[in-house]
Amino acid sequence: MKHRFSFALTVAALAALAAMVAVPAQAAADEVTVYTTREPALIQPLLAAFTAQSKIKVNTVFVKDGLLERVKAEGERSPADVLMTVDAGNLLDLVEGGVTQPVKSAALDSAIPANLRGADGSWYSLSLRARVLYAEKNLALKSFRYEDLADPKWKGKVCIRAGQHPYNTGLIAAMIAHDGEAKTEQWLRGVKNNLARKATGGDRDVARDILGGICDIGLANTYYVGHMKASKEGTDARKWGDAIKVIKPTFANEKSGGTHVNISGASVAKHAPQRANAVKLLEFLVSEPAQNMYAQANYEHPVRKGVALDPVVAQSIGELKIDPLPLTEIAKHRKQASALVDKVGFDR
Amino acid sequence: MTGRSAFRRRPVGALWQGTSVLIALGVLAPVVSLIWLALGADWAHWTHLVQYVLPDAALNTALLMAGVGVLTLVIGTGCAWLVSAHDFPGRKVLHWALLLPLAMPAYIVAFAYLDLLHPIGPVQGALRWMLGYSSPREWRLPDLRSMGGAVFVLGFVLYPYVYMTARAMFMTQPAHLMEAARMLGESRWGAFRRVALPMARPALAVGLSLALLETLNDIGASEFLGVNTLTVAVYTTWITRTDLAGAAQIACSMLLVVVALVWMERHARRHQRYGSAQRMRAIQPERLHGVKAWLAALFTTVPVLIGFAAPAAYLCWESYKRLSQGQGVSTGLWMSLGNTLTLALGVTVVTVIAGLIVAWATRNSVSTRAPSRWQARVATLGYAIPGTVLAIGLLTPALAMDAGIARLLHLPGLPLMALGVVLVVACCIRFLVIPVGGIESGLQRIPATLEQASRLLGETAFGTLLRVHLPLLRPAIATSALLVFVDAMKELPATLLLRPANFDTLATWLYAEAARGTYEEGAVAALLIVVAGLLPVVLLARTQLQPGAQPLENHPE
Numbered sequence: 001m002k003h004r005f006s007f008a009l010t011v012a013a014l015a016a017l018a019a020m021v022a023v024p025a026q027a028a029a030d031e032v033t034v035y036t037t038r039e040p041a042l043i044q045p046l047l048a049a050f051t052a053q054s055k056i057k058v059n060t061v062f063v064k065d066g067l068l069e070r071v072k073a074e075g076e077r078s079p080a081d082v083l084m085t086v087d088a089g090n091l092l093d094l095v096e097g098g099v100t101q102p103v104k105s106a107a108l109d110s111a112i113p114a115n116l117r118g119a120d121g122s123w124y125s126l127s128l129r130a131r132v133l134y135a136e137k138n139l140a141l142k143s144f145r146y147e148d149l150a151d152p153k154w155k156g157k158v159c160i161r162a163g164q165h166p167y168n169t170g171l172i173a174a175m176i177a178h179d180g181e182a183k184t185e186q187w188l189r190g191v192k193n194n195l196a197r198k199a200t201g202g203d204r205d206v207a208r209d210i211l212g213g214i215c216d217i218g219l220a221n222t223y224y225v226g227h228m229k230a231s232k233e234g235t236d237a238r239k240w241g242d243a244i245k246v247i248k249p250t251f252a253n254e255k256s257g258g259t260h261v262n263i264s265g266a267s268v269a270k271h272a273p274q275r276a277n278a279v280k281l282l283e284f285l286v287s288e289p290a291q292n293m294y295a296q297a298n299y300e301h302p303v304r305k306g307v308a309l310d311p312v313v314a315q316s317i318g319e320l321k322i323d324p325l326p327l328t329e330i331a332k333h334r335k336q337a338s339a340l341v342d343k344v345g346f347d348r
Numbered sequence: 349m350t351g352r353s354a355f356r357r358r359p360v361g362a363l364w365q366g367t368s369v370l371i372a373l374g375v376l377a378p379v380v381s382l383i384w385l386a387l388g389a390d391w392a393h394w395t396h397l398v399q400y401v402l403p404d405a406a407l408n409t410a411l412l413m414a415g416v417g418v419l420t421l422v423i424g425t426g427c428a429w430l431v432s433a434h435d436f437p438g439r440k441v442l443h444w445a446l447l448l449p450l451a452m453p454a455y456i457v458a459f460a461y462l463d464l465l466h467p468i469g470p471v472q473g474a475l476r477w478m479l480g481y482s483s484p485r486e487w488r489l490p491d492l493r494s495m496g497g498a499v500f501v502l503g504f505v506l507y508p509y510v511y512m513t514a515r516a517m518f519m520t521q522p523a524h525l526m527e528a529a530r531m532l533g534e535s536r537w538g539a540f541r542r543v544a545l546p547m548a549r550p551a552l553a554v555g556l557s558l559a560l561l562e563t564l565n566d567i568g569a570s571e572f573l574g575v576n577t578l579t580v581a582v583y584t585t586w587i588t589r590t591d592l593a594g595a596a597q598i599a600c601s602m603l604l605v606v607v608a609l610v611w612m613e614r615h616a617r618r619h620q621r622y623g624s625a626q627r628m629r630a631i632q633p634e635r636l637h638g639v640k641a642w643l644a645a646l647f648t649t650v651p652v653l654i655g656f657a658a659p660a661a662y663l664c665w666e667s668y669k670r671l672s673q674g675q676g677v678s679t680g681l682w683m684s685l686g687n688t689l690t691l692a693l694g695v696t697v698v699t700v701i702a703g704l705i706v707a708w709a710t711r712n713s714v715s716t717r718a719p720s721r722w723q724a725r726v727a728t729l730g731y732a733i734p735g736t737v738l739a740i741g742l743l744t745p746a747l748a749m750d751a752g753i754a755r756l757l758h759l760p761g762l763p764l765m766a767l768g769v770v771l772v773v774a775c776c777i778r779f780l781v782i783p784v785g786g787i788e789s790g791l792q793r794i795p796a797t798l799e800q801a802s803r804l805l806g807e808t809a810f811g812t813l814l815r816v817h818l819p820l821l822r823p824a825i826a827t828s829a830l831l832v833f834v835d836a837m838k839e840l841p842a843t844l845l846l847r848p849a850n851f852d853t854l855a856t857w858l859y860a861e862a863a864r865g866t867y868e869e870g871a872v873a874a875l876l877i878v879v880a881g882l883l884p885v886v887l888l889a890r891t892q893l894q895p896g897a898q899p900l901e902n903h904p905e
Contacts, residue, residue: 033849039860059849062860065587066740066845073743077751077762079849093590162574164584198493200574201462212467213484214491232673239468338588342400347576 032277033059036084037067038264043084046293050284056277071099076271081278084126084266087166088327089173089334091265095122100267103279111286111304115326116263125263125327126285127294128301129221130320131171132259133247134206136216144249146175146260149219150190158194159206159218163346164338167203167221170262172337174323174330178253181336188344199347204228204240211243221262222246222317226299230312246317258323264300364810368709371702372723375730375777378741379603382596382733385741389593397585397598405581411495412502412570412577413560419503420559424510425552427648429540432518435633436641442648443515444889449655450508450831451881453838453855455568456874458501459862460659462572465492493574501569504655506559512888513555513789516827517548520793523631536634550792553613554785561731561781564606567841578602579734592740599737606732610725660878666871677872681857685876688853691768691843692836695775699836700829702776703727703783708813711791727784730777735841739774742846746770771846775836782835783828790824791817826891830884837881854880 036043040062047058061080063070071080071094083100085091094100095118102121109117116125133144149158161168175184192199196215206218207228228241248259266285268278284290291302299313301320309319341347430436431443449457465471467484481487491497521544529539545552570577578598586595636644671677710724730738750764757763764770794817802812818825840855847856854877861870 041860061847061849061851062844062856064841064844064859065583065736066743068590069592069740069743070845073747074762074765075747075751077754077760079761079766162571164588166588169588197491198574200493201572208466208468213488214467235673335589335591338584339396339400342396342584345400345404347574348404 029274030055030277031057031059032081032274032281033061033079034082034084034281035061035063035067035071035080035269036082037063037065037090038084038086042298045297046285046290049290049293050281053284054280056280058281068094068097068099071269072097078269078271079273080269081272081274082266082281083269084264086262086264087170088125088263088265089166089170089331091123091263091267092328092331094267099270101270101272101275103268103275103282105279105283107283108279108286111291113303113305115324116265116303123265123267124282124286125265125303126282127264127291127298128261128303128320128322129223129264130248130259130261130301130317130322131167131219132222132225132317133249134210134218134220134225134244135247136210137243137245139216139245141217141247144247145252146171146249147187147252148249149217150187150194152190152194154194154217156194156196157216158191159196159209159215160191160199161201161203161205161220162199163188163341167262168219169334169337169341170330171219171260172340173333174260174325175251176333176336176340177325177329178251181340184337185340185344188340188346192344192346204237207240207244208236211240219249222301222313222320223299225316226310226313229316230299230310248317248320250321251323258321261301261320261322263303263327364705365709368706368723371706371780372726374773375726375780377745378738378777379729379733381744382737382741383600385593386596386600389591389597391597393585393589393591393594394597397581397594401581401585402578402598405576405578408495408575409564409577409579412498412575413563415495415499416502416506416563417556417560419499420507420510421552421556423503423507423651424512424555424559425514425545425548427507427651428511428514428518429544430644430648431633432515433536433540433544433631433633434644435635436644438645438649439633442645442652444886445652445656446511446515446648447508447885447889448652448657448882449505450512450834450888451878451885452505452656452659453568453840453874453877454502454505454562454566455572455840455862456663456858456877457505457655457659458498458569458572459874460662461497461501462492464658464662465489493572495575498570498573498575501573502563502566504651505569506562507651507655509558509562510552510555512827513551514548516823517551518544518631521547521631526631550789554789557610557613557728558731558782558785561606564602564732565734567734567736582734582737586737595737596741599733603729603732607725607729610728614725663871663875663878667875670871680852681854681873681876684852684854684857684873685880687851688837688855688877688880691771691775691853692833694772695779695836695839696829696833698772699776699779699832700783700825703780703787703828704825706780707784707787707791708817711788724784724788727780731779731781735778735839736845738778739842739845742770742774742777746773765846766848768848768851771843771848774842774846775839778839778842779832779835782831783825786824786828786831787821790821794820823891827888830888830891833884834881834888837877837884 034047040060047060050056051058067083067085071078071083074080083094085094100122102118104121108121108124112124117123135141148154163169163172172184172188175187197209203220203224206215206220207224209215210218225241225246228237231238231241250257250259266282268275268282272278286304288304288307291304291307294300295302295307295313296310299310301309427446431439431446463469467488472484472489475489476482476484476487479487525543525547526539529543530536534542564579567579567583571580582595582598582602585591585598706723706727733741747762747765747770750762750770754761754763798816799812802816803809807815838855840859843853843856844859854873858870858873858877861873
């Protein structure tokens with residue numbers, strides 16, 4: 001029996017050795033590795049364009065949750081060069097978690113407005129998305145304030161995704177920053193009372209449920225409008241998109257007067273083995289051609305001034321007047337916002 | 349010959365035990381790392397959790413598990429008994445078709461039903477047309493996004509776990525016991541209730557616990573249908589509040605409850621033994637006639653229709669629409685299929701071998717005083733922790749070991765992570781309970797006298813395993829292997845966190861489509877998951893449901 005075991009052990013050891021040999025040697029100089037919570041299909045065209053231009057190969061790891069934990073655990077041996085997320089809060093978590101490093105780049109600083117990047121160069125916004133109102137297309141409604149969502153006249157007519165989703169906690173955090181926690185709680189209770197169905201599903205479900213007669217209005221992100229309204233005639237998505245019109249809400253608050261936006265953004269990883277390539281990639285992503293692709297292929301609002309919107313987006317949403325509240329200020333209130341969602345039982 | 353003396357005399361036995369202990373420690377590593385995390389944080393947020401989060405989440409979890417438990421038990425046991433002890437129209441097809449929902453990931457079924465049952469979907473559209481309404485604003489059904497909807501979806505997807513184990517048990521139950529009960533005056537129902545059902549209890553417990561742990565673990569379907577369970581609470585605490593320690597605390601408390609439940613079930617039947625050395629003669633199905641036959645056919649057809657046929661037809665239709673619009677199957681998708689199959693195969697081989705080692709080392713057929721059986725119980729833990737939380741727990745120990753090995757061999761980066769070894773280990777930890785449970789209950793049914801005879805005739809413990817038990821365990825091993833394969837193919841959360849660069853599986857592909865809110869674009873990927881899952885399920889049906897699969901058929905007289 002002993003022989004059989006030692007034979008098995010030898011085989012296992014040999015297999016392990018063979019596997020080790022197969023490990024690629026130190027990443028070549030013409031590579032860059034991106035860890036992202038963004039869906040790869042959305043950024044793949046951008047990354048392909050970068051590779052075509054720079055001859056630098058891009059490796060991607062799409063991580064859903066736990067990006068921070070993974071990079072932390074990988075430590076100084078981590079192959080990650082660029083960390084890319086949606087939602088400012090997620091990005092700032094990475095910075096606070098100590099897995100990023102500041103970089104200096106005139107190209108980045110000149111392309112991105114100061115309120116959309118870290119002052120020390122530790123994080124950068126790459127694209128913008130606003131939280132807007134989807135309304136049944138025949139509804140007589142010209143303007144809207146986020147506060148109106150709690151108005152009893154909308155009872156049983158509001159659809160929205162889970163309150164705990166970062167898109168919503170971001171908005172609630174912004175409201176806390178504007179009006180304080182007590183007022184925001186009252187507002188959230190009002191919105192909860194107005195819900196037509198459970199706070200669940202995705203942003204596009206708002207449009208679909210408006211078509212399905214479940215609700216009349218709801219909050220969702222801008223780029224889905226482009227996706228739906230630009231879909232082929234006859235597809236489901238196009239029908240949902242055609243059922244709604246978009247209104248850009250503002251805060252009632254005087255100092256605001258703008259629409260709540262969130263970002264997708266990126267940082268350079270603290271132990272990036274290809275730091276120079278990482279910076280090159282970021283600089284490419286805010287260059288004019290790449291920002292054009294963000295607008296045309298993803299229906300997002302570019303961060304760079306002077307880049308044209310996608311025609312469908314331009315027609316159904318148009319330029320944004322952004323709430324001037326700094327993203328860092330909003331991110332500060334995010335945990336408070338999440339606790340508030342629990343407290344009022346918004347997702348219950 | 350007690351286990352202890354054998355243990356002392358034979359180094360092979362020690363090696364065997366040692367390996368088993370090592371495997372158990374591997375499973376424990378992420379758990380310990382989670383407990384470490386949980387203890388390292390403050391408990392201040394528990395006032396908030398206890399006040400606003402946990403009561404509702406615990407109630408939801410209890411309701412969901414109770415609902416799914418009842419549904420899977422009734423459907424699984426009912427169908428298994430109907431096709432085992434009765435003959436009716438369609439039985440020949442149904443007895444294997446009842447396994448088909450195993451190929452369906454719960455989150456895909458949830459997506460499918462939300463579309464099918466949406467006010468603007470085909471079902472409500474047809475109903476409105478029949479009732480003469482023109483718009484959903486005039487009339488519509490209640491929303492699927494509710495507790496009832498989640499019980500419906502999960503119950504009809506997960507019942508095969510119970511069906512499969514119950515069916516295997518009923519098939520191999522000795523007919524003479526049932527006949528004795530009938531001769532003693534029991535009705536057919538009474539004999540089922542008082543003989544067949546209690547005999548099937550270990551199998552039902554295994555099946556039911558798999559279904560319930562799947563329910564507890566589910567994040568896709570229940571979150572999508574708006575049911576906030578404890579698992580969802582763990583997520584929210586971790587992701588939204590960036591409070592990993594708090595999430596670990598909730599996860600550890602959930603784990604305690606699971607361990608307590610499993611222990612209670614085992615404790616309740618600790619003195620029962622289910623082995624029988626009698627030569628088996630399987631129950632002969634009784635032919636049903638008239639209304640009874642049609643009711644039996646209906647009862648067994650509905651689960652297949654709801655759990656498989658309707659969502660599969662929906663996926664086919666959606667895929668057809670995509671493909672006819674000129675969206676081909678990309679090379680990336682084919683590569684994902686390859687990755688999925690490779691990963692599932694690797695996970696299956698590793699998990700089944702590990703499971704066999706643990707189950708054999710902790711068996712109690714001869715060595716009743718064997719060192720201890722804690723390894724086998726530990727194996728349950730992996731399945732009880734939500735996939736992402738398990739993966740998070742594994743990150744620190746696995747990557748520390750990875751870095752250590754790399755340093756030792758002067759390799760760059762993190763080789764085990766880059767090769768996907770960490771991912772395979774995570775899946776193995778997650779699914780270990782399947783082969784351990786399956787092989788254990790298989791071992792329980794092999795009479796201890798066989799092992800005693802073999803050992804008395806001079807065979808070693810290992811030789812006894814090879815020459816006596818392995819042939820008898822073949823069906824149990826095949827079943828476990830196929831189940832692990834199907835589960836590994838559907839695995840999503842651990843893969844999302846631990847995969848190497850540029851590595852996609854069908855599940856992550858589909859998730860990616862769902863993540864950008866275009867899940868209907870993922871129809872092709874979803875269909876591929878189902879199609880690739882069908883083969884093992886059909887094989888499963890063959891190994892499980894063939895008369896030749898009876899574990900004791902070849903048992904020498």
